[in-house]
Amino acid sequence: MKTKHWLILILAAAAILRLWNLSVGDLTGSDEVLYSFRAIGLLDFDLAKQQTTPLEWTDPNVPWWAKLSFHDHPPLVFLVQNVFMKIFGENYFAFRLPSAIFGVLSVYLVYLIIQQLNPSKKIALLASSFTAVTVNHVYISRLAIQESYVIFFLLLGSLLFLKSLRQDKYLLWLGLALGLSFLTKYTTFILVPIFISYLLFFQRDYFKNKKLWLAILMTLAISSPILIYNIQLYRNFGHFDFQISYIFGQQPEVWKAAPGKEEIGSLMNRLRNFIPNLYKTNSPVFISLFFISIFSLMSRDKRFLDLSLFWLIILMFFVGPTNRFLTMLTPFIAMETAWFFNDKIKFISILLSAFLIFEVLYSFNSQILAYPFGPQFWAFSKIRYDQYDWGYRELDKFLRKELEGKMPLMALNLRYKFLEAIQNKAIAQGKAGDLEIYPALIIYDYNFHESAQLWNLERLQIYHAWPILKTEEYLSMLNQNGSDFFEKAGIKTYYFIKPTEKLPLKRADKLTNAGALFEQELLKNNIFPAALYNKRGDEVFRIYKF
Numbered sequence: 001m002k003t004k005h006w007l008i009l010i011l012a013a014a015a016i017l018r019l020w021n022l023s024v025g026d027l028t029g030s031d032e033v034l035y036s037f038r039a040i041g042l043l044d045f046d047l048a049k050q051q052t053t054p055l056e057w058t059d060p061n062v063p064w065w066a067k068l069s070f071h072d073h074p075p076l077v078f079l080v081q082n083v084f085m086k087i088f089g090e091n092y093f094a095f096r097l098p099s100a101i102f103g104v105l106s107v108y109l110v111y112l113i114i115q116q117l118n119p120s121k122k123i124a125l126l127a128s129s130f131t132a133v134t135v136n137h138v139y140i141s142r143l144a145i146q147e148s149y150v151i152f153f154l155l156l157g158s159l160l161f162l163k164s165l166r167q168d169k170y171l172l173w174l175g176l177a178l179g180l181s182f183l184t185k186y187t188t189f190i191l192v193p194i195f196i197s198y199l200l201f202f203q204r205d206y207f208k209n210k211k212l213w214l215a216i217l218m219t220l221a222i223s224s225p226i227l228i229y230n231i232q233l234y235r236n237f238g239h240f241d242f243q244i245s246y247i248f249g250q251q252p253e254v255w256k257a258a259p260g261k262e263e264i265g266s267l268m269n270r271l272r273n274f275i276p277n278l279y280k281t282n283s284p285v286f287i288s289l290f291f292i293s294i295f296s297l298m299s300r301d302k303r304f305l306d307l308s309l310f311w312l313i314i315l316m317f318f319v320g321p322t323n324r325f326l327t328m329l330t331p332f333i334a335m336e337t338a339w340f341f342n343d344k345i346k347f348i349s350i351l352l353s354a355f356l357i358f359e360v361l362y363s364f365n366s367q368i369l370a371y372p373f374g375p376q377f378w379a380f381s382k383i384r385y386d387q388y389d390w391g392y393r394e395l396d397k398f399l400r401k402e403l404e405g406k407m408p409l410m411a412l413n414l415r416y417k418f419l420e421a422i423q424n425k426a427i428a429q430g431k432a433g434d435l436e437i438y439p440a441l442i443i444y445d446y447n448f449h450e451s452a453q454l455w456n457l458e459r460l461q462i463y464h465a466w467p468i469l470k471t472e473e474y475l476s477m478l479n480q481n482g483s484d485f486f487e488k489a490g491i492k493t494y495y496f497i498k499p500t501e502k503l504p505l506k507r508a509d510k511l512t513n514a515g516a517l518f519e520q521e522l523l524k525n526n527i528f529p530a531a532l533y534n535k536r537g538d539e540v541f542r543i544y545k546f
Contacts, residue, residue: 003121007111010125013360014107014132018100018141021368023092025387026452028504031324032144032387033451035073036095039081040463041422044070047458050257051242054233057254060417063236069229072242076183077146090459092144092393099148103141106148107132109155110331116162118301120342127338129356131331136282138363139383140327146185147324153181155331157191158308165203168211175215179222186243187315187328194311198304264320274313274321280382281323282330283362285355290333293340305335323383370535390503391540392452394532398543399442399460402495406438407431409490411465423465430465439490442468444497445515447505457497471496471514496522496544498529503540522546 027033054066088094114124164170181188370389372380407430460466529542
């Protein structure tokens with residue numbers, strides 16, 4: 001079979017593993033929902049009381065610069081997800097699709113990078129095969145978080161850098177790619193020490209090239225939104241954005257909590273956890289092959305790969321070897337491993353074929369099936385639980401069906417003017433679209449997983465103006481305004497949503513019993529629920545409609 005046919009087959013396998021059943025799994029991982037929720041309206045707000053944003057500090061007079069970026073991350077991922085949700089709707093497939101596309105493109109970039117370093121098509125095909133099927137890259141390509149984008153730009157920047165060493169016309173393209181990468185996530189800055197160290201060691205004369213400095217200006221111009229945002233943030237509030245302020249040791253009072261930073265631990269913890277976490281987040285066979293391949297480090301042709309892997313590992317010790325960050329190593333591990341086995345393919349081709357088949361099955365079991373088979377580690381990776389199918393998605397489906405083609409009779413007052421403006425826009429669009437006015441109120445038990453609550457309920461209230469209240473809020477309003485308050489307002493249909501213990505719920509120290517007491521009152525009044533079940537047959541929600 002010709003090389004191009006093998007490459008098409010590899011890319012097809014990569015696409016299947018990343019796109020098949022892409023919507024599986026709930027939004028109980030906080031990062032995925034925090035990006036997707038904000039991407040809907042490019043809104044830097046997510047109800048986090050201990051990590052407020054410039055929109056909240058400046059409401060109602062939000063300055064122009066506050067919309068250039070987000071308080072905790074650059075804007076590109078949010079922009080891309082916003083476009084995809086405008087095309088495909090507010091759903092799991094839409095906000096995960098860009099990650100899957102970047103994942104498939106990354107497989108192709110691995111092939112092109114090897115082609116730049118070594119004419120051997122066998123190494124290029126093997127490296128892209130490893131990247132296509134290994135579980136860690138499949139996993140990150142199926143989540144609506146930044147790392148799939150980051151990996152793509154790490155590889156694209158590396159490819160353009162290598163091309164520019166032969167033809168400096170690629171330097172401006174490299175500047176463009178770097179600018180976009182910095183707008184994606186600050187971890188992509190690792191490309192700077194990779195490129196500088198390579199030039200210092202092996203091609204020092206390149207610093208005299210004028211196009212290199214033009215490329216740097218191009219990078220600064222493309223990434224200027226985050227530069228302007230941080231300058232203005234410092235001028236007005238005395239600190240930079242969340243990530244940069246953390247790097248510089250700033251501790252703004254408005255950010256009392258540092259989600260994700262608590263997991264980092266001490267340097268000794270990071271060192272101690274690095275290899276165990278590599279094994280936990282990859283298949284045992286793939287990572288074992290990599291450690292065997294370490295014996296080929298620093299061969300002349302692949303010193304760029306070795307330097308890249310060195311700096312990325314240094315980055316892991318800085319940011320912490322968590323599941324999502326370790327995925328940045330995966331394509332470089334794949335390239336190192338393929339390089340080592342290149343001249344051994346004839347002797348172990350059967351073993352490599354068996355490994356690739358095993359890796360496909362391992363990835364399929366870990367990521368595509370709603371509930372994996374077999375023992376964890378040997379049959380599937382623990383990263384499956386980052387998007388496990390608990391059953392919160394069943395509520396999403398139920399509410400979509402109930403509210404489709406309808407608009408609310410009334411919207412509840414919200415704390416901020418910028419949120420009211422979003423609700424007013426939603427109501428105006430509903431009227432313009434001649435939607436049916438539905439006089440409904442949604443009440444829910446407060447014992448709800450925070451991330452799932454943000455997507456399933458707060459999204460409907462903020463972006464679509466549906467009146468939604470916690471049980472405690474609903475009862476408090478009745479006590480203050482009379483038991484017929486909502487009837488007088490025109491509400492005719494009520495929903496009460498009660499999650500069961502089969503779901504991950506709110507933190508134990510925040511659980512309340514108001515929802516359980518309210519449910520008992522409904523049952524006493526002969527109001528009975530409809531049950532929602534997850535794919536395993538567990539009852540996950542009881543929905544009272546009255």
